[in-house]
């Protein structure tokens with residue numbers, strides 16, 4: 001699996017067609033209506049620090065570990081075999097080793113990630129839980145999120 005170095009660092013790079021592809025950017029985060037008031041917990045400067053640390057790792061595995069470390073997936077009903085739907089997901093961002101709970105939007109936006117990236121990272125770690133035995137649907141594409149846009153050209157502004 002080849003990866004462009006620039007891509008892996010979330011920085012600007014030139015693709016095969018000689019086109020400059022935009023670097024990863026931090027997005028706005030949740031709004032003032034957010035019940036968790038994420039912007040009040042983590043300020044702009046801290047967000048930038050988190051963002052840069054995250055992308056500086058230069059390794060997709062490390063980013064996957066960061067996500068697994070900071071996204072807690074729990075079965076809502078404990079002890080029983082539960083359906084895969086009955087999960088609660090909690091997102092955190094780390095500041096000086098402290099985990100600050102934030103909402104999903106804030107988490108994704110601060111790290112400049114797509115939903116799909118997080119989903120993939122989490123599904124890899126799922127060894128303690130149940131890896132979906134559902135092989136029948138495997139060939140189906142299940143892409144519902146297009147924010148963050150793989151293959152989308154976002155350099156036009």
Ligand SMILES: [Zn+2]
Nearest residue numbers: 030034038103
């Ligand atoms: Zn929020």
